[in-house]
Amino acid sequence: MTLTVSPPAPADSPAPPPDQRPTRERPSVRLVLAYLLLIVLSVAVLMPFAWMVSSSLKLDAEVFSVPIQWIPAEFHWDNFTKIWDRIPLATYLWNSVFLSVTITVLQVLTGSFAAYGFAKVRFPGRDALFLAYLATIAVPWQAYMVPQYIIMQKVGLVNTHLSLILLQAFSAFGVFLMRQYYLTIPDELSEAARLDGLSEYGIWARIMLPLSKPALASLALLTFVHTWNDYMGPFIYLTDNKLWTIQLGLRSFVGLYDAEYAMIMTGSVLSVLPILVIFLLGQKYFVQGIATSGMK
Template identity: 90%
Template sequence: MTLTISPPAPVEAPPAEVPRPRRRPSVRRAFAYLLLVVLSVAVLVPFAWMVSSSLKLDAEVFSVPIRWIPAEFHWDNFTRIWERIPLVTYLRNSVFLSLVITALQVLTGSFAAYGFAKVRFPGRDALFLAYLATIAVPWQAYMVPQYIIMQKAGLVNTHLSLILLQAFGAFGVFLMRQYYLTIPDELSEAARLDGLSEYGIWARIILPLSKPALASLALLTFVNTWNDYMGPFIYLTDNKLWTIQLGLRSFVGLYDAEYAMIMTGSVLSVLPILVIFLLGQKYFVQGIATSGMK
């Protein structure tokens, strides 16, 4: 009897994957992109007009129709403004107030938010809601009482009045608390079991994990303080204490205004904010997206 061994059947190669056709963007996505482009142009148009006006003469700023590209570029506006007003003093005051107020708001906001987010005590949520409700109260409602308090304390016409009034903010506490809620409580509990105090937990565990939220709060506070006009206008009377926003008022007269100089000063005042935002844009977007405010 002869055994016949048949050769093994050839292994068939797996069928080659057919490349899938690329999906065309949906109508909804195209409409979303178009809407974003329109909104971006709407935001950039005033800035472009400001830059264009800073290179014109006063009579050309409000010409009809609008001339977006000046017939003659007056670059000397950016040199003459330093001679017309003490711009260095105004910029120095703005930088000082913005940095000090930003540092204080980040410190107080992050510390208060830790208590509302990670420390359990009776009435915590009710106290937080009451504190948060102060955002709904317009500043004009307590503007006069605040001024009277500062006047009685002898702090009018000093930078200290603005620093004390803006060193605390309910918005900063809300922003930081929302971010702290995303940090697991197990980290704080483990640190307590190891004997770390609440101050140590806040400084050594919570803060290093909250860099995006801290950057967002710092950027928002810096921009708001830098652009503040009413605060310095009410409390500062000495020209040596004025900020850049208040100093540009020097070009507004009783019957007319030097609009070209105003636009030139506005461009110079926007540049620091633009640089800071571009440098911290990554942390700003990440902090807003992870704090429940997107």
């Protein structure tokens, strides 16, 4: 057995062509500018939240001090214990949780079911009916606010949570969001299920819903946040203090001549925590649902 050893290359051998040399990728100028822009926007978005947290640990006279004191000279952690004695915060939080969860469940249920009919069921006038229903999004709420209140007053539902639940149980935006996602699911799945004898209700519950978790999570998160932050709805329909939500409860710190801004900021921090936790838990599905709802 003979081993053949090739002679070493001479020292003055030519270097490989430039296009064959190993190159190290450098970030492009556009990528660097994009990251800088995102950093600036993130700081701009987080600054009000940071100011709110900082103000919740100050006295009222220190909240609007000039220049802004981002780090309080003395941290007043007792603000987070005093607020529970100043107002029935537990009641307000429970009312907000009850309304948000109930309305979210109903909107996800009705929106996904109606979207299935508009996306997968063929019937005369389907597209025209969908466009008419979708056009209601363009109508401002102030245009039909008074007629809605008169209807609720006639049926005796003013000053009850049921009035808010019935008014917000249906959402044209939720139907649109779910329909766009259903269009990405092949029609062959529902056709095969019909041939196997599955009803439309069964197709919706056993095929469409399991395949639509990202869109459902997006709709649930958007609905929960909107209901939780709603002020005008509870302000109009709820007069009993025991039925107030956290947004109305924070309004009670605003007096006739002055406002307890430190307590308002403390309550605002506590009201943001549930939304923050829910968003962090459902962020993956939320981004995926928003990203795929417009693709067919």
